Structure formats: C-alpha cells, structure tokens
Amino acid sequence: MSQAVDYKCPQCGGSLVYDATRGAMVCGNCGSSFDPAQFQAAGWERAAAAQPAAPPAPPPAPEGWPPAEAGPDPLAGMVEYTCSSCGATVMTDPTSAAGSCPYCRSPIVVAAQVSGQLAPDLVIPFRFTRDQAVEALNKLYRGKRLLPKVFASQNFVDEVKGVYVPFWLYDFDARVSEQYTATNTSTRHAGSKRYTTTYTYSAVREGLANFRAIPVDGSANMPDVIMESIEPYEVSEAVAFGPSYLAGFLAERYDVDSKQAYPRARERLEQTGGTVFKSTVTGYQTVRAAASQVTPTREEVRYGLLPVWMLTTIWRGERFTFAMNGQTGRIVGDLPLDKGAYWRWMGGLAGISAVIGGGVALLVAIL
Ligand SMILES: [Zn+2]
Ligand SMILES: [Zn+2]
16 A cells, blocks of 8 residues: 655644745644745655556456356546545546545655655745735736636636646757758849849758757657647746645656657757757748757756646536646646547646545545
C-alpha cells in the first residue's frame, strides 16, 4: 500500500498547504507559516525512502469483487493508500501525485508518485492564487459586450483546479547550418515604361547555439493546446523539487517518458534553431530558408512540474475552459479543445476516491 503524506503544522497539528502569495507552507488552522525547504528534510526523506523505485502495481481486486455481471472493474489500475490524517483507505488514479482526502479533505501528496525514479528535478511553485485566477478570468471578460452576461458576473466559475503538470525540459547544444534564398527588388520608370529588377542572393549561416529548457509535456492525456497556449515558463526561477510544494494542489506524475517525448523536443529544437539564425539574415526584402540542419552535440533532460490553473464554466449546457499560467498569470480563454479527451484528463485529475466496506461500494469524490 502506498503512503500519503499530509504536512502537519508543528504548532497545532493542522494541515499545511503551499501558499502561492507568501511562498510558504501555511497552516489552515492557526495561520503559522513555514519554509517549504524545512519539510523536505524532515517527514519527506523518511516517506520517500520507504517507497519502491518503480510505480506500485495496481492492487489485486478484492475477492468477490466486482460481482459477476458488474462490467469492467471501476478500480482497475488504481492505487490504494492510507490517509495519514484520518486513516481512511482511499484509491487514486495511477498518475495522481497530489490531491485531497475525500473523507477529511486533508491535502495529501502520494509519496510513491514523486520519489525514486519518479522524483522531479525541479518545480516552478504557483505564484498566482486561486482568487487571482478567478479575478483574471473576470477581467478577461469585463467590457466585452457581445459576450453573455453570465461571463461578467462574479460567480460564474464552476470549477477551479490548481494542477502541477509533468514536463520534460530538454537542453541542447547544437550545430546549426542553414542556407537561405534572399531577394531585393527595385523598380525604375523610363517614360511610360516600368522596369523591375530582382536580385537573388544565397546566404549561409553556421554556428553553435545553446537551447535551454525546451518543454514537452509528460502527460499522455493532457491536451498540448493548453500548455502551448500559456507558455512560456521562466525555468530559471524553478526550485529544486520538494513534495511540500504540492500540498493543497493537484499533481500528476509523467506517463510519457523522456524517450517518448524526445521526438517532439527535436521538432521544437529545429523550429527554434531555424528562427534564431534566420533573424540574422538582414538587408533583404525577402528571406526564405532553402535548407536547414540542426545537429545536437550535447543533450540533457530534466523532469519538472509546472503550475497551471484550470477554470471551467457551464453556459447553456456548454462547458467553457480557460487556463492560466500559475507562474506568469498569462490566461487564455476558451480553448479549442477536443472536449472528450479534455474531460477524460480532468476526470483523471479528480480521481482520488474512497473505498467503503472492503471494496463493496465505491464513492467517487470530485475534488
Ligand atoms: Zn497550526
Ligand atoms: Zn483523510
């Protein structure tokens, strides 16, 4: 059985959550605040040491469950753990790394999902709070007359989720070699005639370039359009990962590994490399890349968790989805998502559930 870590206040024993405004662990009971780094050392090391390096195997189905004609097992692939606050046995989706206990609402971090081989190298902590995310969304719609009135009212947001999304961040040193075709055109008039002359040039650029933290998401379910629309993240402001940053938020671990994500990183490297070098070909009216070669000479990858606020609202039976970069506050509205895929992903994030009576009844708690 997996272990769930609930960070306790040393003053009063209340549950601690990470506070985005103060950059500290804050007690919901007495209001005391603590340095997150303090908790990495104490309770965490112990919890992490007890975990296997690989994700735990799904628990075997209890005997007699599911009943013969019950259809697919709703608990298949789920991970079982014990809430350290109330002792309840709860189930979670195999990729959930943080959430809250469906019984006592304590914020929990699932140790096995963020330790050993699954331990992130870095995390960008939330800088914007839930209230700020809602306020930003209201602002986005203020003064836009054509939008339904519901968007301008204060309480239209149905669901707000702070999610840490797993990301691979690739560093490349690369040799870039590009050829361009450039043109300049001039026109002169002689009497009633007009003469147009086009000069065509060939330009070459070659050099070494460093690319840092090219992001590729590590979640199979998460629609790429969400993250790509709220980029960039300032990775230089990331901190060494500590699980206490996740307290009070939702978090997922990766299920696409760095090898599987690599082709997308190379694609982005080639696009970026081409753009950077092309911008140095100046003094022409047109510049077109004729050939391009980007050859990495050194590669490195880090695993990070990036903060996102997801906001949804329902209007006339239709859901509208918004995302905010939890570090920079950049917000984008209504995302052109594949709604089915999106809700499967959101459903997975909410997938911490409670098991009652030895697995006879299943209660799903939506966080
Ligand atoms: Zn306290
Ligand atoms: Zn609990």
